[in-house]
């Protein structure tokens with residue numbers, strides 16, 4: 001952080017590689033809060049990712065990016081929320097979805113909990129496009145709740161949504177490597193990141209017939225008919241672990257910068 005940083009947002013310990021909330025004690029969290037009001041909350045999804053992609057792709061990737069951002073910035077990261085809004089993927093076995101209203105309540109409750117301890121800058125690292133609308137709705141609802149709670153600092157409570165796969169750096173790189181074979185679901189970029197994180201997934205990769213073209217999303221039965229094997233216009237066979245490492249670095253560096261800017265913002 002530069003010298004103009006607000007004292008309340010000074011970073012706790014940039015040399016500590018272990019900024020995982022689950023490993024902190026409460027007195028340590030209290031101490032951290034005296035120096036930094038920021039926290040990272042990763043959210044994924046547990047849903048089909050085509051015939052060769054892991055069900056946990058969106059949670060694995062959100063967690064990895066969030067942990068890397070925590071390491072680089074010294075900001076605490078919470079445990080990863082592995083379930084998201086994946087209603088349209090329910091036609092494929094293994095998918096576990098929260099209804100939008102459930103996810104909204106869940107995110108709302110987590111935000112309100114954090115605000116009660118004095119966290120003011122919540123940075124959500126999201127791995128799934130289907131969560132975006134609901135997470136934004138949860139922000140609006142949490143602002144209202146926290147304001148109604150009458151806390152004198154309610155005005156300083158701010159949430160930011162960071163979709164790692166949509167950062168311009170990652171998006172551009174994915175288009176450059178995969179062109180229109182990047183598609184919109186079970187994309188080679190997200191599969192590449194999982195191959196980097198979990199080498200055992202390499203054994204599942206194989207050549208696939210061309211995917212159904214990208215189109216609309218309705219209910220889960222329609223989705224299964226329209227996108228026969230779960231992919232939307234993508235060719236995940238193009239993914240390599242080496243590219244995955246590059247995507248992790250690009251996402252983490254872009255989001256670390258976004259987070260530090262967010263902490264500085266009034």
Ligand code: NI
Nearest residue numbers: 057058186190
């Ligand atoms: Ni995904």
